[in-house]
Amino acid sequence: MASVELRNIAKSFGSVEAVRDVSLSIGDGELVVFLGPSGCGKSTLLRMVAGLEEITSGDLLIGGQRMNEVAAADRGIAMVFQSYALYPHMTVAENMGFALKMLGKPRAETERKVAEAAAILQIEELLGRKPKELSGGQRQRVAIGRAIVREPEVFLFDEPLSNLDAGLRAQMRVEIARLHERLGTTMIYVTHDQVEAMTLADRIVILNKGRIEQQGSPLDLYEKPVNRFVGGFLGQPQMNFIPAQLVSSGGATELAVGVPARRVLQFANVVAAAGGTIVELGVRPDSISIVDPMLETALPAHVVVVEHLGGSSLLYVQVDGLEELVTVELRGKTAFARHETVGLRFDPQRVHLFDGGGKQIESRAAEE
Amino acid sequence: MPGRPSRLLTFFFAALILLFTGGPVILSLIGSMVPDRVLFDDGKGLFSEGLNFETYRYIFTGQLPDSYSAENANPAMISDAARQVPRSLLNSSIVALSSMALNILFGAPAAFAFARYFFPGKGLTFMFLILSPLVPSVALVTPVYIMLQSLGLTGTQAGIILVHTAKALPFTILILSVFFRKMPNELFEAAVLDHCSRFQTFFRIALPLSLPSIGATGLFAFMLSYSEYMFSMVLSGDAATRPVSVVMAALARNTDVSWSLLNTAIFIAIVPTLVLVVLVWRFVVEGLLSGAVKG
Known part of the structure; x- marks a missing residue:
């Protein structure tokens, strides 16, 4: 040896x-x-x-x-x-x-x-x-x-x-x-x-x-x-990469996604540039949960494809203003159907921010 | 039925090719067994007098065919050259088998080196190998003759063997190097990790796996040598060293030759190649087929 x-x-x-x-x-x-x-x-x-x-x-x-x-x-x-x-x-x-x-x-x-x-x-x-x-x-x-x-x-x-x-x-x-x-x-x-x-x-x-x-x-x-x-x-299904913008709001920095923009996350330690900073939000399919689309921190999306894998289900959803579909992995069977409107909520402890060069930005979620 | 016409076409062309390849062999076989007077007489059916082996008897024993012992027959049509056929067969076999053996002995390792290793001058030497068959043999006869003369090898079998080996070697190396190059690289890397030297890699891995190809290229070298005429004629001396191609030419040059005798000589000359092909070919085809199924 x-x-x-x-x-x-x-x-x-x-x-x-x-x-x-x-x-x-x-x-x-x-x-x-x-x-x-x-x-x-x-x-x-x-x-x-x-x-x-x-x-x-x-x-x-x-x-x-x-x-x-x-x-x-x-x-x-x-x-x-x-x-x-x-x-x-x-x-x-x-x-x-x-x-x-x-x-x-x-x-x-x-x-x-x-x-x-x-x-x-x-x-x-x-x-x-x-x-x-x-x-x-x-x-x-x-x-x-x-x-x-x-x-x-x-x-x-x-x-x-x-x-x-x-x-x-x-x-x-x-x-x-x-x-x-x-x-x-x-x-x-x-x-x-x-x-x-x-x-x-x-x-x-x-x-x-x-x-x-x-x-x-x-x-x-x-x-x-x-x-x-x-x-x-790493990871299957693959991590979602969602274009987003960091904007300052009061003491914290918020992450805006989609058109019209929804402020879906708040970070305690990230600083945004004056006019906002373009970043990419990396979030694994199992770190997204489905919530009421009317909630303020939820990102509304339309279900495009549903895949039933038995133990889990995959939803492919379209967010207004985004080119690529977002993949959501849910445990067990799902009742969601095509064309349905859902709200996406990102687990603030399990999201990643990447800068323009693809490097990870150290981020910590703000207390809600 | 789709595919039917194309199948008929296949048969048609196969038959056409067979006519040109197998036809002459059959013709010479029949011609050798039918007496001259039947062959030359348009009025007689080919088999009207039956078949006999008298010309074969003449070639091997020297006893004239019965018809030529009859009155008015011209025994001069029975060429003496035909009596050299058995000896020339032996000569040709020695020359062709030696050329085949030398081709495998030198060609296989050379092909392996060209296929798997880099060495200084590799590109240049390989180009020479590929280009050398493009030089017309006629252009080489004189220089080769002078070279062999200075070596004292004219009129000997060794001289012919040397030239035939050199003429077939480029083909042997080319064909075998393509084969060796097709063998998976990982096999040889595994051998390197298993403590094989280059020679052991060749001898223990490459060689056993390429026996069918080596058989095929060896056969090719044999046939090249067996049918070669120009150098054989220039370099051979008396009947003791004359190969079969030279004797055949001598027979055919005689305008008053007995056709039956000529056909007999031709058929006898074909036999060794036929035997070799039948013996080796099965082995070659089996080897190639088992290699084709992904291992």
């Missing part, structure tokens, strides 16, 4: 900067998820840790040792690829034992370790089969088994579940979590699926355009996004 430290890591492909100045330290035994949209550099970052991609600048330390120039095979890592990358001409057992065979380990030792890994993953009965005789989930298990056999200091997962169907993905997610608990090995896990990230990670690192946007525990990121990107990326 080992810690992993990235110091000012950067990677360029020609003139394209894929990863810029990433510094990160991953503790021994921690499961860290690199999360971001495709092309954000998360896979490149992982491949640099693995040694499959050269590091343009910066230092990579695994277990305190500088690894920039160490060959991939000697870094003490094992990687699980998105496509599994099982050798098609070898049986499952041969696939799993291949690394040890190449190291010249005695056959008995290799067989014992393969058997142990197979037992952990419950794939003993598959050992004699070729990869093409396996289902997607079984192949994924074998790929993980191959990594376990190597007894690495650090496990690297590169979108390991994205080739599986939804049901299997959920099942494998749980298995990877249990595996981490059982082995206690440091793991770095790359995904673009925020559900995987939220459920698996001790810590999520959100990447965008080659930079770290924010890192922290899943709930921290969910509740305190430092910018619009993080707020929008």
Whole structure:
């Protein structure tokens, strides 16, 4: 087991900067998820840790040792690829034992370790089969088994579940979590699926355009996004972004939304410019409640679409003066129907304000 | 019924192609078994005197066909060159199999290097490989002859093997490098993580997975060598080294040749290729099909 430290890591492909100045330290035994949209550099970052991609600048330390120039095979890592990358001409057992065979380990030792890994993953009965005789989930298990056999200091997962169907993905997610608990090995896990990230990670690192946007525990990121990107990326259904204006009113600052403007929120600590400050209100669908539209602090809206999800319902509502629909998540079934007029009330403790550059503005709701 | 006319069209064109590919083979087979006097006589039906294997007997044993032992027959039409066919078949097999083996031995690793690694001069050397087949063989005959002469390899099989290998190698490398490039990158990255050196990656991963393609390109090299005429003629010496293409040409050049004998020689020359295709092709097709189903 080992810690992993990235110091000012950067990677360029020609003139394209894929990863810029990433510094990160991953503790021994921690499961860290690199999360971001495709092309954000998360896979490149992982491949640099693995040694499959050269590091343009910066230092990579695994277990305190500088690894920039160490060959991939000697870094003490094992990687699980998105496509599994099982050798098609070898049986499952041969696939799993291949690394040890190449190291010249005695056959008995290799067989014992393969058997142990197979037992952990419950794939003993598959050992004699070729990869093409396996289902997607079984192949994924074998790929993980191959990594376990190597007894690495650090496990690297590169979108390991994205080739599986939804049901299997959920099942494998749980298995990877249990595996981490059982082995206690440091793991770095790359995904673009925020559900995987939220459920698996001790810590999520959100990447965008080659930079770290924010890192922290899943709930921290969910509740305190430092910018619009993080707020929008985490959470399903997505956070609503509503154009709004901060205006001074007496001692407090009020937030005006819609046409004609309704002053829906009051903040104690935010200062508005003289003519008002244009901001964006970020509010998750579950932080909006439906109230009487005639209330002064409610934002009137028309219901456009209702989606019944069983355990909850989604309302898509149109607010006068806004281009985009606002999503509202309600618990249980809902009696609201299309064309109905409703009032939106934003939970003042759970709203986020973002400035023109997308950065979060520290805000505290005023006492009502 | 939609699709019906297009299916008929498919059959029509397939039959047309078969006529041009299979037709000559069938014609030479029939021609080899029908006596000359039937072939040359418009008044007689093709099978009016039945089929016989006397020309085959002549080629392998030297015993004249019965009809040419008869009075008024012209035994000069039975060319001596036909007697060289069995030996030339052996020569051609040695040359073509050697060229095939050398092509795989040198071509597969070279193709792998071109497909997967960067090295200085890669672009330039690959361009040379692609462009070299565009130089007409005729233009190369003299320089190649002089080169081999200075090496003392004219009139030897080794010389022909060398030239045939060099001529087929660009195709072998081109085809195999395309194949190697199509193999998923992650497979080789996994091999790197599994402590494989470059050579081990090639030998333990790439090679076992590309056997069908290697078989196909090897077959291609074999056929290129087997049918090559120009260099074979210039570089071969006496009957002991002469490949089949040269002997066939010698037979066909003779205007007074027995057609039956010529057809026999042609058919015998086709047989090794047919056998090889039947043996290897199944393997190749099976391999390609199993690869086509996403693994």
